[in-house]
Amino acid sequence: MGETTDIVERQIFKIEGKDNIILRPEGTAQVIRYYLENSLYKQSDFYKLYYTGAMFRGERPQKGRLRQFHHIGVEAIGSDSVYLDAETIELAITILDAIGIKDKELKINTLGCTKDKEKFAKNMKEQLAKRKSKLCEDCQRRLQRNPLRVLDCKKDDCKDVVYSLNIKDQHLCDACRTHFNTLRSLLDKSGIKYNYVPHLVRGLDYYTNMVFEITSTKLGAQDAIGAGGRYNNLVYSLGGEQVPAIGFALGLERTLLLLEDAQKIPVLQVFVATTAESLLSESMVILRKIRNANLLADMDYCAKSLKAQLRRAQKLSARFVIILGEEEQKKNLVILKDMECATQEELKADEAISKISNHFKGE
Numbered sequence: 001m002g003e004t005t006d007i008v009e010r011q012i013f014k015i016e017g018k019d020n021i022i023l024r025p026e027g028t029a030q031v032i033r034y035y036l037e038n039s040l041y042k043q044s045d046f047y048k049l050y051y052t053g054a055m056f057r058g059e060r061p062q063k064g065r066l067r068q069f070h071h072i073g074v075e076a077i078g079s080d081s082v083y084l085d086a087e088t089i090e091l092a093i094t095i096l097d098a099i100g101i102k103d104k105e106l107k108i109n110t111l112g113c114t115k116d117k118e119k120f121a122k123n124m125k126e127q128l129a130k131r132k133s134k135l136c137e138d139c140q141r142r143l144q145r146n147p148l149r150v151l152d153c154k155k156d157d158c159k160d161v162v163y164s165l166n167i168k169d170q171h172l173c174d175a176c177r178t179h180f181n182t183l184r185s186l187l188d189k190s191g192i193k194y195n196y197v198p199h200l201v202r203g204l205d206y207y208t209n210m211v212f213e214i215t216s217t218k219l220g221a222q223d224a225i226g227a228g229g230r231y232n233n234l235v236y237s238l239g240g241e242q243v244p245a246i247g248f249a250l251g252l253e254r255t256l257l258l259l260e261d262a263q264k265i266p267v268l269q270v271f272v273a274t275t276a277e278s279l280l281s282e283s284m285v286i287l288r289k290i291r292n293a294n295l296l297a298d299m300d301y302c303a304k305s306l307k308a309q310l311r312r313a314q315k316l317s318a319r320f321v322i323i324l325g326e327e328e329q330k331k332n333l334v335i336l337k338d339m340e341c342a343t344q345e346e347l348k349a350d351e352a353i354s355k356i357s358n359h360f361k362g363e
C-alpha cells in the first residue's frame with residue numbers, strides 16, 4: 001500500500017504474539033497480489049473484479065469510524081481508457097442512487113501520471129515549507145516524506161494552510177490534462193454532478209491520475225461514503241508488468257448510517273401467518289410467490305399462535321400479513337390483512353400478492 005500511506009504508518013491492526021498477525025486494512029493491494037500470484041494476466045488482458053468483506057484499521061473509534069468495517073469494492077485491471085474512469089465513477093454513483101442515497105457530493109481530481117505526481121509533490125513541498133510553523137506535528141513530518149498527505153489533513157489549522165495554497169493543474173502533462181478534461185466532459189454528458197477539487201488527494205500512496213471521493217454532510221466528521229481512483233503503477237510495483245488499473249470501495253457502515261437517516265432501511269413488506277402446522281408447506285409456496293414478486297417477505301416456523309405471529313409481524317413492521325387458515329384453505333383463499341389500516345379481506349393468494357405489489361409500486 002506504500003510506506004507513507006496513512007494506514008501503514010498509523011492504523012495497522014496488529015496482533016502481536018508468536019505469529020505476528022496483521023489484519024487486512026483494504027482490498028486493492030490484495031486483489032492485485034491475487035492477480036499476480038495466480039497469473040491472471042496470462043488468461044486475459046482485462047478484468048473487472050469485485051469483493052465485499054471485513055477490513056480492519058487500528059483507528060480511534062467514533063461515529064462512522066470503526067476498527068472493523070466492511071468494504072464493497074470493485075477493481076478493473078488492464079485499461080487506461082478514460083471511458084473506464086467514467087464508468088467506474090458512474091457505477092459508484094449508480095449504486096448509491098439505486099439504494100436511495102441522495103444527499104451526496106462527488107469530488108474529483110487528478111494527480112497526473114507518476115512524473116506529474118512528483119512535480120505536484122515538489123511544488124506543494126515548496127509552498128508548504130514557507131508555512132511549516134502553522135502545520136500540525138504530523139504534517140511537519142509528512143512535509144519531508146510525503147508532502148501530498150498534508151493536503152488531506154483533517155485538522156483545522158492545516159486545512160487553512162491548504163486553502164491558502166496555489167493549487168491548480170500546473171503539474172499536469174498534456175496527455176494527463178486531456179485525459180482529465182475528457183473525463184469531465186463524459187461526466188457532464190451522463191448528467192453526473194461533480195466538484196473539481198484540486199487539493200483532493202487520497203491517503204493511499206498507490207494512486208496516480210484520477211482520484212475521487214463521495215461525501216455526505218449527513219455523516220459528520222467522517223464524511224466519506226466511498227472513494228477510489230486510478231493506480232496505474234501498483235501492478236508494476238508489486239512485481240508485475242506496467243498494467244493500469246482503477247477501482248473504488250464503498251464503506252458499508254457509513255452507507256447504512258445514511259440509509260437509517262433517510263429511513264430507507266428496507267422493512268419487511270409481507271408476513272405469512274398460518275393457523276396450523278399442517279399448512280406450513282402451502283404457506284411456503286405462497287412465501288416463494290411473494291418473494292418472486294420482488295417483495296420482502298418472511299414467515300414463522302415456530303408453530304406459535306396466530307396472535308403471537310401477528311405480534312411478530314408488527315414488531316418487524318410488516319405492512320401486510322397473509323393468513324392461511326384451515327377454513328380459508330378449504331375455500332382456496334387467504335386472508336389479506338392491512339396492518340396499518342387494520343382492515344382485512346378474503347382473496348385468492350395470487351390476487352392478494354398483486355394487490356400488495358400494486359400498493360408498493362405507488363411508493
Ligand code: HAM
Binds near residue numbers: 025027059065226229
Ligand atoms: P478508503 O478511502 O481507505 O479507500 O476506504 C473506502 C471507504 O471505506 C471510505 O470512504 C469509508 O466509507 C470506508 N472506511 C474507511 N475507513 C473506515 C473506518 N475506519 N470505519 C468505517 N468506514 C471506513 C480504500 O480502502 C481503497 N482500497 C479504495 C479503492 C479501491 N481504491 C481503488 N480501488
